[in-house]
Amino acid sequence: MxxxxxxxxxxxxxxxxxxxxxxxxxxxxxxxxxxxxxxxxxxxxxxxxxxxxxxxxxxxxxxxxxxxxxxxxxxxxxxxxxxxxxxxxxxxxxxxxxxxxxxxxxxxxxxxxxxxxxxxxxxxxxxxxxxxxxxxxxxxxxxxGAAEGRVPEGATDAEDALPLLIGRRWMARHLAVEASGFAFTPAEDGEALEVTATALRLAALSLPRLAWRLRLGGDGEAGLVADWRAADNPGLALPVAGVVVAAPGDDGLALDGLDGLASAFDRVALAALLRDLIGPFRRWLGAPRGVGAVGDVPGGDVPRLAAWQVALHRARAAATRSLAALAAESDLPAVMSRVPAGSIFGAAGAAARAVG
Amino acid sequence: MRPLVPPAVCLATSVPPALKREVAPAGDLGALWQRRCVASWGGTGWRAISVNPEAEAAALAAAHPGLEIRAVGRSAEAEYGRPFVWIDDLFAALEREAEGELVGLVNSDIELAMSPAERAAVAARARDGALVIYNRTELRHPGQRIGPLYRYGYDLFVMPRAVMRRLDMRGFALGVPWWDYWMALDALLRGVPVVLVQNPSARHLAHAQAWSTRNWERAIGLVVRRIGAARARLEAERARLLREDGADMLTATVMDTLVGAIRFDARAGYMGAQINHGVGTLLGLAIVRLVERHAHRLVAAGQDAPAEGLAA
The missing domain is CATH 2.60.120.260 (Galactose-binding domain-like)
Known part of the structure; x- marks a missing residue:
């Protein structure tokens, strides 16, 4: 032998x-x-x-x-x-x-x-x-599971392709979502997750507060619906009923619902918001609760939280794919340099800083 | 073209004249365990020799009639307090005795539960130039077949003769702490590929620690001095490892300082023993982590069971 x-x-x-x-x-x-x-x-x-x-x-x-x-x-x-x-x-x-x-x-x-x-x-x-x-x-x-040798590394997916397309430094400056805090609140018996970002900044957009609601589902398997209209956003008129993370056949994950938005700025902004949620979710999960009790399970349901994690990973992948497509078909630096008239973020967002 | 006969491996060890292994409630099963170990080493082209001080040879031959014994005229008793055999003497015996290109060391209280396929796989990897080493599986009773993998030590080494000639094992003896860590680390520092196998194939009947604190301190002194000697020629490699590790330079410097603070005579000053044991443990863990970067498991093609499970 x-x-x-x-x-x-x-x-x-x-x-x-x-x-x-x-x-x-x-x-x-x-x-x-x-x-x-x-x-x-x-x-x-x-x-x-x-x-x-x-x-x-x-x-x-x-x-x-x-x-x-x-x-x-x-x-x-x-x-x-x-x-x-x-x-x-x-x-x-x-x-x-x-x-x-x-x-x-x-x-x-x-x-x-x-x-x-x-x-x-x-x-x-x-x-x-x-x-x-x-x-x-x-x-x-x-x-x-690979039988022999280390798994080769390579930039093969959208996660790697996006920074190659538009540049890491530019991404960090113009597509990174910054906020003084993210709050996640399980709602409706754990079926929904309320997300609130305070002191939110994204490129030219600057908002004191932005809230939206996430629901699991949408494509039947760990999909995700992000609904800005269902949340309480005083002073803002966000007509976006839902951006759905879906798996359209062999094309892989994608965001469904962005196409209805007239403004490229809004499409990019919503995709960026969904893309950057997994990090704040992780930090929220590991934050001390009560008297320093790191690892307490918010909502008490670990499998539900795990389902949220899967959905947010899928949202990141789908949003990255959408952003890569938007980057390929438009001049993102110009698009994100100002909040356009008619943006779903309205006047509040437009009062923002200018980003060159 | 693949050879029809798997490469032969000649293993060296040093079987003690008597082995004690207290197993409740049976009592001392040391002799039984030693016979099992001796019987397990050979097979499928593998053979083993025991290198012992001359004074032990006759008693050992009587206890294990089939064992190939090679007597040497010296031991490490003056340095380590017991008649351990120098690794260099084991290497010299392998140079003389091995028919093929592959040689190895095995601790004498290790039973090899390796299928012919596993032996062939190990030999093939060693023939490609690697040092293949095994963690042991700890048993509490000879009747057990499974137990926890002991990740903090290496008990079987298989390598080409050319690799053996490159290793600097001066001052280390079989049975003394640190020799196994140093052999793996020395190979890595010399650019020899090290392959760590974590199959449950090197079985060990657990016992209380048998080595002495004095020997532990003496041997770690050898390791520290050799690391220091290797550092100058390996500075670039060290910098690369630090980068890959994510270790910052301050951490590395602190670690260097601590290792340098090891006092080879623990009684030499205040906190000597505490410093030695704390820093020595850290150093050992760092070596384990380095070696585990090359960890593998041998599995049957198309199956997920460990090779040992398919053996007998």
Missing amino acids: TGDALLWRPRQVHDLMFRIDGFGWYPPELRDGIGFRWSGPGRLASLRIPFRCGGAGRGEIHLVEPVPGGVEVFLNGHPMTIEPRSEGAMEVLGFAWPAAAMAGQDVAELWIAVPETRAEGMPSPDAPGGRRLGVAVSCVVLEP
């Missing part, structure tokens, strides 16, 4: 002893020579791992001890079916991800949720009442 009967599958090992990107984790610890971090104090923790994989794959979460009641795991918002196995005193949570979970992503964002946290019972200076502990993770392993 020769060596090619088996395949060398590369695996990325993410050791939680080192610096991590995410929320809901305590500092690293060592026990019996094994490094790990406890999640907590909330029951949701996130890990963002730089990772590019064009297809399906499998992963493992190595725990230093089992978790009573089980663990929910989401990868980029997609729920994972967990296959736990004991390895001595440790437990390994295995999962396999579908290609959709990593499509267009350069980060594997894992959410790990426990049914409830438990009190450690040992007071510390940071937690006089004792820490609230979730799950003790030693490492996370990600294995792309």
Whole structure:
């Protein structure tokens, strides 16, 4: 038998002893020579791992001890079916991800949720009442399904193409949505998400407040409807009933509803607003709630929040595609340099700054 | 063209005259475990030799009649307090004994549960010029087949003879801490591709730590000095690694300073032991992370099961 009967599958090992990107984790610890971090104090923790994989794959979460009641795991918002196995005193949570979970992503964002946290019972200076502990993770392993070699990197999708088309520096100056704060409020039993941006700036547009409502659905599968008319925007007359993130056949994701807008400025602005929502959503999710309880689940429903995450990722992909198309067919610097007469943002927006 | 016979691998180790492994409630299963380990190393073109000080050879031959034993006239007892065998002596034995181009080291208390396909895959990768190394799987009882992967150590090394000749293992002995970290790190620093395999194929019956603090400190001293010597010639590479790591220069400088603060005699001054153990642990973790960038799992084509699961 020769060596090619088996395949060398590369695996990325993410050791939680080192610096991590995410929320809901305590500092690293060592026990019996094994490094790990406890999640907590909330029951949701996130890990963002730089990772590019064009297809399906499998992963493992190595725990230093089992978790009573089980663990929910989401990868980029997609729920994972967990296959736990004991390895001595440790437990390994295995999962396999579908290609959709990593499509267009350069980060594997894992959410790990426990049914409830438990009190450690040992007071510390940071937690006089004792820490609230979730799950003790030693490492996370990600294995792309590719059989041989590292997954090649390349600028192949719209996410990469847009900055190539219009320039990163220009994008950062003219298409980045800035706000002093974003608020997300689950509404209608979690079926909708109210979004409010305060002190919003986008190119020539400057608004003290802009609100809109997001609803899941639209194309039957993790679609998203963004509705500016349903929200309370005093002083503004936004006639946009809905911009829908849809998957029109083989063309991939797209925004449906922008074409009804007469102004190119408005089309670009709404697309940019949808494109930049995932970052504020992530920050809102990881923000402390109550008395410093990072990882508390707003609305109490992790699968619903994961569905929002998937929808916002899709919105970003669709908006990026739309912006790339708009950039290809119009002079974006000129378009975004002023709020035109007749804009849906009206006079309030037009009172804005001039951007050269 | 692919050869019809997979490449032969000659492994070297140093089997102790007696092995103790207390397993509740059975008691000492060390002799049983050692026999299993010895029996597991050969097969599909692989063979193993045990290199031991002359004083151990007769007793060892009586305990393991089939084991190929090569006696050496010295040991590391004066330096490390026990008759460990120098890695350089293992390498010298491999130079003499290996029929083919591939050689390796295995810790003597490791049972290899590798299918012929897995052995062939490892040999093929090593023949391409890589140093292939394995993490071990920790068992609490010889009857177990699965256990946690121990990511903080390496127990099987397979490489071409040409790679072995490039490695600088002076001062390290089998059984002394840090030799495994240094072998992997030295290979990386010399531009040798390192492939870490995380299949559950190198089984180890767990036991309490057997090495001494003194030896740990002595061996980390070797690692630190060698890193220092390598730094000058590798400054550009180090800068690239820092960039890829996202580590800023301040962090790197602090780490350098800390590593430089390791006192090779922990009793030499206030907080000596604390500094050594804290910084040494950090250094070890950094090496583990570096090596894990090259982690792989061997799987059967079209299947997702680990190779070991398909073996027997």
